[in-house]
Amino acid sequence: MDSTLLDDALTGDSPHVAPPPAPEPPDAQPPVEPATPTTPSPKWSRRAAALVAVAVLSGGTAAVATHALDDRGATTIFGNGASTSAGRALALSGAKLDVAGVVEAVGPSVVSVRATVARAGAFGGTGEASGTGVIISPDGEIMTNAHVVEGASSVKVTLAGESQARTATVVGSDADSDLALLKIENVSGLPAATLGKSADVHVGDDVVAIGNALALRGGPTVTRGIVSALDRTLATGDSTMTGLIQTDASISSGNSGGPLVDATGKVIGINSAVAASGQGSSAENIGFAIAIDNALPVLDRLRNKTAAAAAGYLGVRTADPTDGSRGATVVTVDAGSAAEQAGIQPGDLITAVDGKAVDGAAALGAAIKSHTPGSPVRITLIRDDQTRTVTADLSQRPTT
Numbered sequence: 001m002d003s004t005l006l007d008d009a010l011t012g013d014s015p016h017v018a019p020p021p022a023p024e025p026p027d028a029q030p031p032v033e034p035a036t037p038t039t040p041s042p043k044w045s046r047r048a049a050a051l052v053a054v055a056v057l058s059g060g061t062a063a064v065a066t067h068a069l070d071d072r073g074a075t076t077i078f079g080n081g082a083s084t085s086a087g088r089a090l091a092l093s094g095a096k097l098d099v100a101g102v103v104e105a106v107g108p109s110v111v112s113v114r115a116t117v118a119r120a121g122a123f124g125g126t127g128e129a130s131g132t133g134v135i136i137s138p139d140g141e142i143m144t145n146a147h148v149v150e151g152a153s154s155v156k157v158t159l160a161g162e163s164q165a166r167t168a169t170v171v172g173s174d175a176d177s178d179l180a181l182l183k184i185e186n187v188s189g190l191p192a193a194t195l196g197k198s199a200d201v202h203v204g205d206d207v208v209a210i211g212n213a214l215a216l217r218g219g220p221t222v223t224r225g226i227v228s229a230l231d232r233t234l235a236t237g238d239s240t241m242t243g244l245i246q247t248d249a250s251i252s253s254g255n256s257g258g259p260l261v262d263a264t265g266k267v268i269g270i271n272s273a274v275a276a277s278g279q280g281s282s283a284e285n286i287g288f289a290i291a292i293d294n295a296l297p298v299l300d301r302l303r304n305k306t307a308a309a310a311a312g313y314l315g316v317r318t319a320d321p322t323d324g325s326r327g328a329t330v331v332t333v334d335a336g337s338a339a340e341q342a343g344i345q346p347g348d349l350i351t352a353v354d355g356k357a358v359d360g361a362a363a364l365g366a367a368i369k370s371h372t373p374g375s376p377v378r379i380t381l382i383r384d385d386q387t388r389t390v391t392a393d394l395s396q397r398p399t400t
Contacts, residue, residue, distance in 0.1 A: 102263065351381060373395055
């Protein structure tokens with residue numbers, strides 16, 4: 001990846017030393033529901049650690065996309081006995097992860113993806129974005145990231161062991177989930193990957209990441225690691241990704257859309273982004289994959305050309321607390337919104353939605369978006385050191 005682009009993506013203010021965002025102007029605040037973008041190209045928010053979408057961009061196609069990173073997430077407690085609190089047996093000794101065996105099983109399903117896209121800037125023309133995909137059906141369906149093929153006028157995929165690239169069509173793409181479905185027409189018998197269940201994944205499980213790192217010639221790059229955390233939520237300027245798997249398996253530019261595989265050779269996630277060092281902070285081997293259980297419903301919708309369900313709208317703008325509290329601090333409340341009608345006020349600390357804890361503004365936004373307009377939700381909040389619960393009947397996002 002162009003180092004200048006990477007450096008540009010790594011600037012930002014540290015949330016640990018900066019005061020909470022001022023209420024004015026409103027668009028300076030992290031919204032509960034990401035605002036509708038005003039330009040075709042998304043502009044990602046920036047904080048102490050930047051999240052970098054891991055497609056290789058060449059020919060001046062676009063700037064590196066960065067996301068705000070909220071690294072407070074699920075806490076794992078390890079027991080001292082022969083099993084965890086969840087009753088899972090601890091294997092203190094046994095066979096090591098067979099990386100070569102995993103690669104042999106999954107490698108034939110991994111493809112290189114190259115998209116021709118319009119070049120940004122005064123010179124115009126076209127450029128190329130490179131990423132990775134994984135074959136999910138013998139008749140040529142391929143799963144990858146939406147940002148790999150965003151704005152593509154043509155897409156080529158190269159299968160393992162083949163010299164000549166094949167043409168693929170974009171069946172559908174969903175930027176909010178960062179997933180896209182590609183299709184090679186008139187083929188059969190392709191080596192489809194075996195999909196696992198991310199619900200069965202545990203922190204500490206061995207994983208292998210496979211992908212077209214840095215678009216290097218000679219086949220995909222393989223790295224190994226563990227599951228570092230589960231159920232991460234990350235906010236961008238216009239979307240929120242939830243339920244992500246965090247891993248320390250090295251992921252580099254070009255790995256976008258490649259599989260994160262468990263020790264049995266099953267795909268449990270789709271690699272999407274990495275954390276990179278930002279101003280006043282550092283990050284090493286912090287990558288994120290879209291959990292396969294969350295990806296499959298999106299792919300079904302793309303396959304069937306079904307529109308995404310409308311998301312609920314609360315009508316508040318929030319910020320992450322700066323004092324170590326868990327929750328989302330309300331900065332502004334829209335007039336006439338569901339939040340105002342429920343009695344939510346600026347300064348409230350929202351800690352849960354329908355009894356499920358929310359940790360940060362991004363998590364609150366994701367919790368609200370998971371409901372449809374008209375749904376009643378219970379909002380737990382703290383005001384003047386007192387906890388109270390209110391009910392808000394969600395509306396639909398205003399069109400203007």
